[in-house]
Structure formats: structure tokens, C-alpha cells
Amino acid sequence: MKLLGLDIGGANIKTAFSGVDGLIQGSCYFPIWERKHELRPFLGRVVEEFKPERVALTMTAELSDAFSNKREGVNFIVDSLEGCFNGRILVSSTDGVFVSPKEAREEYMKVASANWVAISQYAAKRYDSGVLVDVGSTTTDIIPFSEGLIVPEGRTDLERLQSGELLYTGALRTNLATIADSVPVRGVETGVSSEFFALTADVYRVLGDIQEEDYVCDTPDERGKSTKECMARIARVVCADTLMLDDEEIRDIACYLKDNQLGLVRRGMEKIADRWGLDKAFTCGSGSFIAEKAACKAGLEIHRLEMNTASAMLNLLRE
Amino acid sequence: MKLLGLDIGGANIKTAFSGVDGLIQGSCYFPIWERKHELRPFLGRVVEEFKPERVALTMTAELSDAFSNKREGVNFIVDSLEGCFNGRILVSSTDGVFVSPKEAREEYMKVASANWVAISQYAAKRYDSGVLVDVGSTTTDIIPFSEGLIVPEGRTDLERLQSGELLYTGALRTNLATIADSVPVRGVETGVSSEFFALTADVYRVLGDIQEEDYVCDTPDERGKSTKECMARIARVVCADTLMLDDEEIRDIACYLKDNQLGLVRRGMEKIADRWGLDKAFTCGSGSFIAEKAACKAGLEIHRLEMNTASAMLNLLRE
Incomplete structure (x- = not known):
């Protein structure tokens, strides 16, 4: 078939x-x-x-x-x-x-x-117990499974935002202004612009976590995806530009924002893992590198799933 | 002339x-x-x-x-x-x-x-001492003046984001996802979507603070500016729609976000007023209604300036 x-x-x-x-x-x-x-x-x-x-x-x-x-x-x-x-x-x-x-x-x-259902069902059938952590371009699913069955508290997106099983933060498309209200610049806490000036893809590109070909979404300013252009977008988040801030200063802002997003995912994962007494994280998605770092900090055993949601459905149908 | x-x-x-x-x-x-x-x-x-x-x-x-x-x-x-x-x-x-x-x-x-300079200079010359609070569509300036002179700590936008004299929050264009990480829905804390689904103009339109003709910016979804359409955008911020949430539930979300933004402006204003021992707020801008409510909560004496930044320049030049 x-x-x-x-x-x-x-x-x-x-x-x-x-x-x-x-x-x-x-x-x-x-x-x-x-x-x-x-x-x-x-x-x-x-x-x-x-x-x-x-x-x-x-x-x-x-x-x-x-x-x-x-x-x-x-x-x-x-x-x-x-x-x-x-x-x-x-x-x-x-x-x-x-x-x-x-x-x-x-x-x-x-x-x-x-x-989020098919891939967590697949993980549950195959691995019995753990937390699926799927960090995509835009959102993060954190789905607990136990004894071969998924055990989410929420089913709709609204319920999942309430249960913490859906975090609206992702590896590429997330507006940096939604990750932090302020960032340190030259050691001083600095408010951020609420415009859509830069996104998480800019942060991970500047820090070397993703390559240009992984930056698959559009840029906010319709400019390119070189690290230089990503840096210009990040500088604009504090109403500056690359003539005012040097590369190192912009990288410091990127590091801070990365840590903030990792913290969001880690705390979300810990909450779900603790709720069910789970100690394994099964990571996937274009932002699996975030899921893995967060799982590591949360002290969970890490397993990477090399599968997307579309192929998870096929696996379930074949069984 | x-x-x-x-x-x-x-x-x-x-x-x-x-x-x-x-x-x-x-x-x-x-x-x-x-x-x-x-x-x-x-x-x-x-x-x-x-x-x-x-x-x-x-x-x-x-x-x-x-x-x-x-x-x-x-x-x-x-x-x-x-x-x-x-x-x-x-x-x-x-x-x-x-x-x-x-x-x-x-x-x-x-x-x-x-x-931000001309209007705060105008206020300083005319009123001697106080805090100018200009809440615009996108940003808020909070400029202290004393003995007829403006006394800001920052001059560039970057410095002003650091000193708190520029808050990147406004009455119309601010993405609601930058105002709160979560909102209560039916009494349960609910994460918000980080997309650009709705803005402060939707909140103030639903709550009756502004009329349709005051909503001068574009809508995020290119739909209209009726309260019904504004409500649909606000519902989407918690990944819901107007079939899932009723008017009252959406108004509750709007109230919460309004309070959050008022709190941001109030705390910002208090910080600057306290720094200089000032007790009067001079409000202006398309979001002067926010500035006034925040000043009221901060216990400052309120004076409304019926002037925009462009006419403030003319006033200075005429003197």
C-alpha cells in the first residue's frame, strides 16, 4: 500500500x-x-x-x-x-x-x-514511557506517555496552552520580543522593541546552531540570512544597528535570548515530567537541538526520534 | 512666518x-x-x-x-x-x-x-516641573523635566530603553503577545500564542476606550475593525475562536491585557517620577487615556497637553 x-x-x-x-x-x-x-x-x-x-x-x-x-x-x-x-x-x-x-x-x-497526536502515540507504542518534546519552527509540544499510552491533560490547543503541553515558542519563527521583556546591553538591562524586528532563527544562526539552509522561513525585513544580516535584525530589537553595537555585543544579546528560550522549554518539560514521574525525553522537530539542551539541563535521559509528524501517521497506519 | x-x-x-x-x-x-x-x-x-x-x-x-x-x-x-x-x-x-x-x-x-525632545522641552518651558507621558500608537515616552529644563538620562533610543524613558508599548500597534506571557481563561492561566494575531487596538476597541475611527493602523489579519472582528483576533491569541469563547470570556482577556499594559506604563512613570521627586504628569498622544489612568494609579496630578510633537516644534520655534 x-x-x-x-x-x-x-x-x-x-x-x-x-x-x-x-x-x-x-x-x-x-x-x-x-x-x-x-x-x-x-x-x-x-x-x-x-x-x-x-x-x-x-x-x-x-x-x-x-x-x-x-x-x-x-x-x-x-x-x-x-x-x-x-x-x-x-x-x-x-x-x-x-x-x-x-x-x-x-x-x-x-x-x-x-x-501532536500521531507522533506521541508512536513514541508511546515504541518506548512505553517518557515525554515527547517536539520543538518545531513555531511551537513546542510536550506530551507525556506512560505504559504505552499518551496521557495528555489537554486535547484542544486552548486546553494544551492551559496544561502546559503546548508552548507557543519555536526554533525559527518566534518573535524575540515575546521571549524577553529586556536584555542586557553592555551590562545594563535594556527594554526591547515590541515590533517584529527579529526572530529565533536569527539568534540560532548567529550562534551557529543552524545553518543558512535551515533558516527556511521568511526574514522579518525581507533581507538575507547571512549572520551579518541576522545580527542587524537582532540589534534592531534594542533600537540599535550594527554601527552602534559590535558583533560581540550582538552575540551577547543572542546568548541571553537563547538561554531564555531554553529556560522556557526546560521548565515546561520539567513540569510535565514531574507531574507523571517520567525520566526520559524523546526529542524531535527542527528545533530538536533546543529540546536536547533543555532535557539535558532538566536531567532527563535523551533519545532522539528521527521522525516527523507525517511519517508518524504512516507508522501508526502500518501497524 | x-x-x-x-x-x-x-x-x-x-x-x-x-x-x-x-x-x-x-x-x-x-x-x-x-x-x-x-x-x-x-x-x-x-x-x-x-x-x-x-x-x-x-x-x-x-x-x-x-x-x-x-x-x-x-x-x-x-x-x-x-x-x-x-x-x-x-x-x-x-x-x-x-x-x-x-x-x-x-x-x-x-x-x-x-x-520626544520638542514636546518635552515645550512642557518644561511652560510648566516648569513634571513628567511628560506621551503614549503613542507604538511607544511611550516618559520624560522628566525640572526647573524649566528636560533632564533625561538617555538621548538615543538605546540609552532611553536602558533608562526607562522609552517603553516600547503603545495604544494601537503593540502585539498582545509582548504584553503578557499568559492570560486567564475561565479562571485558568493560559499561555499565549507568540504570533502577531492581535494588537492593543483590538483590546481598547473591545473595551470601548477607542472608536473604529481611532483604530488607524492596519489589522493583523486584514479583516475589519468592528468589535466582533477585534474579538476574533483576541480569541486567536489563546488559539481559540469566537465559536469556542463567548463575548464575556474575550472581554475578560482584554481586561487582563489592558491592566497589564497600564501596569507597565504606571511602573515606568513611577520610576522616573520617584527618581526626580516629581508629582505631576503631563499626558499626550493617541494613548493619552492610558497615560491618564496610569498617572491616576501612580497618584500623580494629571494635566492633559492637547498637542502633538509636530506642533510642539512650531511652538519652540515661535518663541
Whole structure:
């Protein structure tokens, strides 16, 4: 059976194809708020390329402000896929089962932002107990599992923001102004600009944690992704520029912001691990380097999962 | 002498014209990062309309990421005005004097983001002692003055972020994710999305502090400015929508965020007032309603200045 997995996020679409040659994983920057009407042709090209017999679908893009509400978003995404694929579609739900497009439309809240379910279910089945820590470009999922089952307190994004199982902080697209109210500059606490001047990708690029090709989202100022250009964006966060601050001073700001984000993820992870008495972290996502450092500081045993959410669905369907 | 005052901010251009019929003040939403190349024709139309003999200029738009650095920004803005006005141009500097376009280019750091100077100098000359609190669409200036002179600790934006005389929080354009890390929803602490889903204008519109015509900036989702549409944006900050949260629940979130922003301004104002032993607040700006509430809570005597930064320059020049 040739299976295609699709994870349609707000900023990225992840794909996984499982055919005779094994598994092929992919990811593409696709900002839905700018390219909503290109979704159907995009999916059409993916379907054309892989010619799957079945497609497994999960999403978070329905939250985007391209849609008035989640119902409209879920319908649009399901319609887009149905419009270019005639075979069977299976939609991942927060109940941990796959549902039909018809059920997805009827129970749209159960398929909205369900993309954390499949990968944590996969981890639970394979590793029995631990915490899944998936640091993506935009958000972080921290999902506890025990005795082969996931045991989240929240199911919807709202509930997950309340339970701490969803942190809205990520490795690439997070506005630095949401990570710290102030940063030290030349030893003095300095307020930050609340504009969208720079993002976490700039910090990790300057500190060498990611390379230019990993910086897959757009830059806030539409300039390039060289470390020099990333530094200029970071300087602007304290209303300065690269004529006022030297490289070392900008790197100090980047280090401070990195530590702040690591602290957010570490404390979130500790809270969930402590709640369930878990001692292993299973890390994944484009920001797995953050998950690993945070898990290390939290004293958890680290296991890296080389899998995206789209391929996790295929693994569950194959069993 | 027919005088025109121009305050070219990153998001708004304020004008003041003083001629035979007295003073005319104006403000126009002009996002420089989108409309940089329309600046010169825009200024040309203003000059054509008022036919001033002299123009006084102040700016903060040079900080915009439309420019690589402040030098480029200052040069571009001065060039744009010189390109459409042949008379004498006076540029406000952080030293408290007006300089020529040539000096502005040479000493660009002294004219960069100097738009807080003229209005606080005006207040100092007229009222002797107090704290100027100018809450704009994007930022808040808190400038102490004593015995007829302004006594700021910082002059550049970077120094002012360090001294607390510049808070990067405003009445319209501030991303709600920079005001609070979490908000209560149905009594439960709930993390917020770090996306640019909603801004302070949405909060003040929902709470009735501003009307639709006061919401002069763009909406984050390019939808309208009705309270219903503002509520939808606020709901999205906790990854919800108006089908999940009712009006009362969304208003509770708005109230919490308003209190948070008021607290930021109040604490900032108290810090500066205490530093100099001042007991009067002189409020202005599109967010003067915030400045007044914060000053009231801080126990300061409140005086409202009915003046924008552009007309403050004209007042100084006339003396």
C-alpha cells in the first residue's frame, strides 16, 4: 500500500511517503496566511508526484488568521485535499483515531491542531514511557506517555496552552520580543522593541546552531540570512544597528535570548515530567537541538526520534 | 512666518501648520516599511497644500527595517523632504536645538528618534516641573523635566530603553503577545500564542476606550475593525475562536491585557517620577487615556497637553 502522510501546519507542510523504496520525508515552507489559495495546487503536485493509494492528514493551519474560525479552516483544508485526491483520506483526531473527511468536517474541533497526536502515540507504542518534546519552527509540544499510552491533560490547543503541553515558542519563527521583556546591553538591562524586528532563527544562526539552509522561513525585513544580516535584525530589537553595537555585543544579546528560550522549554518539560514521574525525553522537530539542551539541563535521559509528524501517521497506519 | 512641523514616525506622520489662521494639526497612518518610496510624493503633497516658508522636521522612521541602519534612514528622510521643499529646513536634535539638513546627515545619531525632545522641552518651558507621558500608537515616552529644563538620562533610543524613558508599548500597534506571557481563561492561566494575531487596538476597541475611527493602523489579519472582528483576533491569541469563547470570556482577556499594559506604563512613570521627586504628569498622544489612568494609579496630578510633537516644534520655534 502506497501511503502519503501530510501535516499541514500554519507555516510549513511536512510530507512522508511510504512505498516500495521505503520512507521519504520532506518539509516545505508554506505560509498559509499568504498562500491559502495555492494549497490545492500544491497538494495536487504532491499527489501527482507520489501517486499514493491512501493519504493520512493532520493539520494546525486551521488556526491561521487566513480563516475566520477553526471550522472554516478545517473545511478549507479537507476540501483542498479532496479536490485533488480521489482515494481514501484518513484524518488524525485528538481522540487518537483516524476519521473520514465527513467526520472531520462534522467534528472539526477533534481534528483541529491534532498534529501532536500521531507522533506521541508512536513514541508511546515504541518506548512505553517518557515525554515527547517536539520543538518545531513555531511551537513546542510536550506530551507525556506512560505504559504505552499518551496521557495528555489537554486535547484542544486552548486546553494544551492551559496544561502546559503546548508552548507557543519555536526554533525559527518566534518573535524575540515575546521571549524577553529586556536584555542586557553592555551590562545594563535594556527594554526591547515590541515590533517584529527579529526572530529565533536569527539568534540560532548567529550562534551557529543552524545553518543558512535551515533558516527556511521568511526574514522579518525581507533581507538575507547571512549572520551579518541576522545580527542587524537582532540589534534592531534594542533600537540599535550594527554601527552602534559590535558583533560581540550582538552575540551577547543572542546568548541571553537563547538561554531564555531554553529556560522556557526546560521548565515546561520539567513540569510535565514531574507531574507523571517520567525520566526520559524523546526529542524531535527542527528545533530538536533546543529540546536536547533543555532535557539535558532538566536531567532527563535523551533519545532522539528521527521522525516527523507525517511519517508518524504512516507508522501508526502500518501497524 | 508660515511654519510646517513634520514628525515622521515609523507608522504615522504627524503634521502641524501654523499660519494666519492659527494652528492646524493632523496625523496620517503611513507605514514606512511598506511605503518608503511614497514618502517623497507624500511630503510633496503636504508642502503643496500648506506652502510653508520653513519646515521643522523630527523623526523615528529611521529605525524601521526599511533601512539597513539609522544613517541610511536619516539620509533617506532628509533627502525626501529636500527633494520637495526648497525653503529652510530645521531638524530637531536630541541636544535640544535645531540643526540644518547638512548637520543632520553628519550627526545622524543626534537627529535619529529625536521626536520626544520638542514636546518635552515645550512642557518644561511652560510648566516648569513634571513628567511628560506621551503614549503613542507604538511607544511611550516618559520624560522628566525640572526647573524649566528636560533632564533625561538617555538621548538615543538605546540609552532611553536602558533608562526607562522609552517603553516600547503603545495604544494601537503593540502585539498582545509582548504584553503578557499568559492570560486567564475561565479562571485558568493560559499561555499565549507568540504570533502577531492581535494588537492593543483590538483590546481598547473591545473595551470601548477607542472608536473604529481611532483604530488607524492596519489589522493583523486584514479583516475589519468592528468589535466582533477585534474579538476574533483576541480569541486567536489563546488559539481559540469566537465559536469556542463567548463575548464575556474575550472581554475578560482584554481586561487582563489592558491592566497589564497600564501596569507597565504606571511602573515606568513611577520610576522616573520617584527618581526626580516629581508629582505631576503631563499626558499626550493617541494613548493619552492610558497615560491618564496610569498617572491616576501612580497618584500623580494629571494635566492633559492637547498637542502633538509636530506642533510642539512650531511652538519652540515661535518663541
